[in-house]
Structures are given as C-alpha cells and as structure tokens.
Amino acid sequence: MNDLLVADSVSKSFGNFKALNQVSIAVPKGSIFGLLGPNGAGKTTLIRIINQITMPDAGAVLLDGQPLKPEHIRDIGYLPEERGLYKSMKVGEQCLYLAQLKGLSKTEAKERLKYWFDKLEIGDWWNKKIQELSKGQAQKIQFIVTVLHQPKLLIFDEPFSGFDPINANLIKDEILQLRDEGATVIFSTHRMESVEELCDHIALIHKSNKVLDGKLNDIKRQFKTNTFEVGLESLNKDKVFSEIQDKFEVLPATFKNLNDDIKLNIKLGEQASPNDLLSFLTSKAEVHHFVEVIPSASDIFIQTVKNN
C-alpha cells in the first residue's frame, strides 16, 4: 500500500449543483500532491470530504487503506483557505485549545508549541491577542496549529497567501522538511510557480470532474511537443531563416540573449531526433542557444482547462 490517501469515485451534489462527479485520486505516501483547478471546480469540496466536514453522496475515501472514520481527524492537519483565529483570544491559549481539540494532551501541546515558537522565533507572542498581530503573523500561528499534532496527512489550501516572500520561503522550507520527515502533503493553490517548485504529483479538477492526474514530470512529458528553442548567429540571416523554414515548422520565439540572434521555436515531428536538428543548424549557422521547450505547470493548466 503505497498510497496514503485514496479517493474512489467520489461524488457530491448540493441540491441540483453537482460539485464533484466521480472523482478519484491517489496520493502516494511521502509525496507533495498538487490539487489544482480553476475557482469553483470542486477542490474545496473534495478537501472538506477528506476532512469529514461534509459527507460524499457516493464513493469512498480511504486513509492508509481504511475507510475514513472520526478517529482519523487526528491524522490530518488542515489549513483551510478560509481561515482565521479567535480574535480576542491570546495566542498561547488558542494554540493549546486547538491542539487539544486534535487530541494532544495539554503538557504535550505545550512542549511542542515551545519547540515551534522557538523555531519560528515568535516566543514573545504567547500572551498577545490575535487581533494585535498582523495578518502574516496570524498565518504563522495558523501554520503551527495545523502541523502541531504531527499528522500523517497535511492539507494546505493556499498556504502562502498573506505571506511576504521571506516568510513564504520559510513556510515552504518547513513544508519540505515535514515531507522529508515522512508527512504526506496535499497542496491546493493557484500559484503555479509554487506547484512547479514543490509538487511531485498533481491532479487537475475542472467543472467537478478530474481531467488530469499523475506525476508532474510524466504529465510534462505527455504535454511536450518536441519543440526546441534556438538562437542562431549568422552573417546571412535571411537565407538561413528561409532554409530552416523550408525544412521545419517554425514559430518566432522570445528569450533574453546577448546577441542579435535569429530566435526561433522549431517544432520537430514525432520521430525526429534533436540531434538531427542540431547538426542541421550547426551546418548553417553558429548555435548560441538550444533548449527543449518543456511546458510549465501553468501552460498545462491553461491548456487543459481551455480544451475541456
């Protein structure tokens, strides 16, 4: 059993609106799993089902091979997108309360809180009220509360919103460290660059249906078009250009380079090898730039959503 969480044909309707239609995902142990999709696609509904906040109409969710049951909430840490804290409660009291709700004993919770407060250098916030903190500071507390009970599964819904770049990096590193320590992470966001940076696996939900899932690298391989970005230098630009154009499918390209190059995207056929292209190009001009065009997560997202 290598998957920590398996959702099997989960469906959920609200009145006449179908929020999830037979969605299945499998989250491998120790991975960071990106749950992507446009606004209103059904991501939050799926996450709420995993957290047993709402019940699915059909389908099953297994955690560690067992159907979800109330005891499992101790194994899950959830940072919702709509998040907040009791404004007039003191930071320390609040953290203790929320930790105890997750099943930690008071002394245990205190010890772990001390560790985290020291780690993030926020020890002097203990007796402050939440309303005295800035939004980013409150987010830090929220993060600690989410991970404090050392859950097997961490679910972060837009974890970086409200953070400055420094703190966003800090939290990103913490997430990676938690993953390295054995936690599995489900990560829902619209920031594609962080998907690129963090996720091993992704699933894309669009209009209540899962439209794509798998390892990020596999998906990228699937989406690549055998296109190469090239930069050439030649004394006779026009001649070289027309010669290439006769042989290959060519699109203009833009990238930064020192020289006044011919900049092209060259698309090869299914079977063609990049080596053939390269040797053809070297015979015609000086090659300064030769890169395979790999679709970004953002490209994949936009392309998939548009095609569906």
Place this chain on the structure above:
Amino acid sequence: MNHLPLIIKREYLTKVKNKSFIVMTFLSPLIMIALIAVVAYLSQLNNDKQRTISVLDETGYLKGEFQNTENTTYTSLDGLSLEDAIALVKEKEDYGLLYFGKASSLDGVAGNVKFYSEDSPSLSVISSLERKIEKRLKEKKLELDGVSIAQIEASQTNIEIAQESFEGEKSSKIDNIVKLAFGGAAGYLLFMFIIIYGNMIMRSVIEEKTSRIIEVIISSVKPIQLMMGKIIGTSLAGVTQFAIWVVLGGVLLFVVSAIFGIDLAQVQSPQQEMVNQAMQADGAQAMAENLITAISNLPMTNLIIAFLFFFIGGYLLYSSLYAAIGAAVDNETDTQQFMLPILMPLILAVYVGVFTVIEDPHGTVSTVFSFVPLTSPVVMLMRIPFGVPLWQQGLSLLLLIGTFIFAVWFAAKIYRVGILMYGKKPTYKELFKWLKY
C-alpha cells in the same frame, strides 16, 4: 473523542473574561439599585411635601370635616367673599382653594364644589378631597333620613371565605397571590434568560463565522459538539452572571436602604399592591401566618423539580434555534427576519401566562398552551404552583424533550451547512434545502 468539556470550558472562560461581560455583571445591579433608590427617594420627597389648602365653605355643611394631617394643613377662610379668598390664597402661595358655593340642599352642594389653584392640582389630592366630601355628604343625608352613623357601623360585617380542597387542603386568598408570584417569577426568569443568553449564543456563532475560524474547528470536532458546547458554556456563564446579580443586588439593596434610610417597601409595584390589599383584610399578624402557610402549601418538591426540567428544556430548545440562526447568517443585522418566528411564541407564552393563567389556571387556553412545546416551558411553570396533575406535567415535558431533540437535529443541520456559507443572506427556502444536504 469527546471534546465537549474542552469546548464548554473555552466558551465559558471566553464569556466570563470578556470585558463587557464583566462590566455588565457588576454594573447592572448598581444601576438597578440606583434607579430604585432614586425612585424611592423621589416618591418620598413628594409625600413629604407640605401643602396648605384653604377652604371657603358658604354652606356650612362641611364644618370640621377638614382636619390637618401630617402633610396637609387646612385653613378656613369662612366669611370672605370668593374674590377676596382667591386673592388671599394667591398671595399666601397656598396649594389651592376649595370652594363650596351657596346651595339650598345637600344635592345642590354636591353640584357646586370648585378647586382654584395656580397649577393644576395632583390627581391624588383631588380624589382624596372628593372622598372626604362624599363621605361627609352621605353621612349628612343619612342623618337627615333619621339613620344614625353608629347603627351603620355596628351593622357592618366582615366576611372571609375559608377555602378548602376536596382533599382537605386549606388555602386562602393569599395563597393564590403567592402561587402567582412563584409561577410568574419562574416563567419570567426563563423568558429573560432565553432572550439575553440566546442572543449571546447567536452572536458567538456569528463571531466564529466572521473570524473564519469555523472551518479550522470543525475539521477537529463535529458541528453538533461545537454547538452543544457553545450552548452549555454560554448558559453556565449566564448562570454565573445571574448568581452574581442576585447576590450583589441583595447586598447593595441592603446597604443602600441602611445608609439612606429609605424605606424601599414604599416603592410599590402593582403586584405588591395586590398583596397589600389582601393584607388589609387580615391583621398583620394573621397575614404573616397566612403567608407562611401559603408558601408551605405550595407543592415545593414538584415546583423545584419541574422548574429545573422545564427551565433547562425550554432554554435548550430556544438556544439551539438561536444557534441555528447564528449559523445561517453572516452578521447580526441579517438576523432580524429569523428572529420573529422565535420571539413570537415566546411573547405569546408570556401573554398567555400573565393574562390567562391568572384568570383560570386550568382553563382550556392555559392547558393547551402548557402543552405546545414552544410555549409550554413558560406557561407550565406559571401553572404548576396552582397544582397540575403529574401526568400533564410528564406529557408536556415529554413533548418538550421531543421537540428539543428535533430542534437540535434541525439546528445541527442548518449549523453544519450554514457555518460554511459566506456572503449570502439565506432565504427560508434555502434553509429548507440545507436540511437535505
């Protein structure tokens, strides 16, 4: 995992530590006592005021009738003309001039009485004067007809019907008043409790929604646990506040009356007046005895047990509805449309209690409303001192508990869906749809 105690503790401590809660707890009795003291002081001031009333009697019938009292001095201006008398009274700055115009018969006198004054006189002064004159004229008439006053006084008989139930339980008029007081107090207490602390629960649910902590919490606990924890925690805070009010109010009342020497008994509410009227029939001694027997006649055990059950049942029923409203809306201004259906039965219950139960505690209206779950707590609590058969109490309680369970189920449904809904004011139709999610 049972987190209920934890949630209750947090709700309780948050409420009790809240600044405005503390201020309200300690300020309210102060304000109340201050208010009572001011009213008492003012009414005393009014009573103490010295008045001089001049009397000009041109008939001679009322000689000697107007004796000086503690607060009022009467001066006779007999022999002066009306104009002179008015001028004199004006100059002396008397309270007023009571004038009896010339008349040939007693009936003529009655039609020719006037009171001249600078400002319009107080109602109580006028009616006390009227009573005096009526009495005097009546006596005069009787004397003219040859009846002696002494005979009339001798012929007067005082009747008090001794009441006894078929089971041999003795009771008296005072009994009913005591029963009314106990029942009314219990019903009214419940009413106040629901209004004050039901609202508090509602606000606390709304606060959780607006601070967006709700999703964090319910990923750890079941919504129904959170709701029950809120209701119980807030109620305990309410009981604490009430207890402090009672103790503090009692102490303050004692201190204030001791320091200022104000006889607070002089501030009378209508109920007290009823008691006083009943008292006048007996002597004070017999009265006290009656009061004690009346209280000991009350079905105390039944009363206390029923009070606990109906109070808790009724309170929980209403507060779960309040919690549901809080969950359905985003902010307090949106609560109005949902408040009405809750307040209506509550107010109806108090009205039925005050008007119908007093008239006829076992009549159809009272009986029916003491079974209808939304009104039964208040109405039944008012009825019980008058003796309600146990089967009726049991049935009513059963209905109440049944409705309570239904209300909690209903509220929990609304709660579960509502707490995650933002930004839109739901309609009743939508609420109904939520039940099916």
